[in-house]
Amino acid sequence: MNVLCSLSQRKQKYSATRRLQLKSKLLKKAASMLVAESEQKKQEKARVVNESFPPLMLSGLSVQELQDLCKELHRKIDVVDEARYDMEIKVAKNDMEIQTLNQKIIDLKGVKRPSLKRVKKTTDDMLGACTDSSKLMKADFKVNLKTVKKDDEKREEVTDWRKNVEAMSGMEGRKKLFNAGQ
Numbered sequence: 001m002n003v004l005c006s007l008s009q010r011k012q013k014y015s016a017t018r019r020l021q022l023k024s025k026l027l028k029k030a031a032s033m034l035v036a037e038s039e040q041k042k043q044e045k046a047r048v049v050n051e052s053f054p055p056l057m058l059s060g061l062s063v064q065e066l067q068d069l070c071k072e073l074h075r076k077i078d079v080v081d082e083a084r085y086d087m088e089i090k091v092a093k094n095d096m097e098i099q100t101l102n103q104k105i106i107d108l109k110g111v112k113r114p115s116l117k118r119v120k121k122t123t124d125d126m127l128g129a130c131t132d133s134s135k136l137m138k139a140d141f142k143v144n145l146k147t148v149k150k151d152d153e154k155r156e157e158v159t160d161w162r163k164n165v166e167a168m169s170g171m172e173g174r175k176k177l178f179n180a181g182q
Contacts, residue, residue: 056069
């Protein structure tokens with residue numbers, strides 16, 4: 001415990017300017033190392049290409065020798081294409097296997113849903129985030145709702161249905177309905 005307290009209270013060894021200077025020097029060194037590494041890779045690539053495929057000496061060759069050289073180059077190209085095709089198939093197969101394994105991992109883990117907390121917010125809390133003074137007034141959402149008035153005129157009195165049927169029966173009832181429709 002005392003070690004932790006003494007470490008946190010200890011003064012830093014380097015000032016801010018010194019740390020900045022060291023950081024810039026490290027970045028410059030890293031950049032130069034990256035440039036040197038890229039140059040080394042280019043040289044290595046050129047060396048491997050020159051070893052694998054020496055430069056062609058076409059001067060002084062007869063037609064038959066040129067044809068043989070072309071056949072040999074075609075044979076080498078076929079071998080390289082077969083190797084490249086095999087490598088592409090292996091890579092595609094490995095990629096598919098990786099995808100299926102990742103899918104299995106996801107399926108085994110399952111999707112975890114975070115537990116959500118129910119939060120009750122009032123209208124004042126919702127509008128509290130707004131800084132506009134006109135919106136900071138107490139909001140009452142019920143004010144803007146439409147009010148529905150009940151029409152008492154349209155309500156008919158509930159009467160005995162037998163009297164209504166007797167009144168509408170016969171020619172007089174049909175005459176009343178006809179007159180009511182006009």
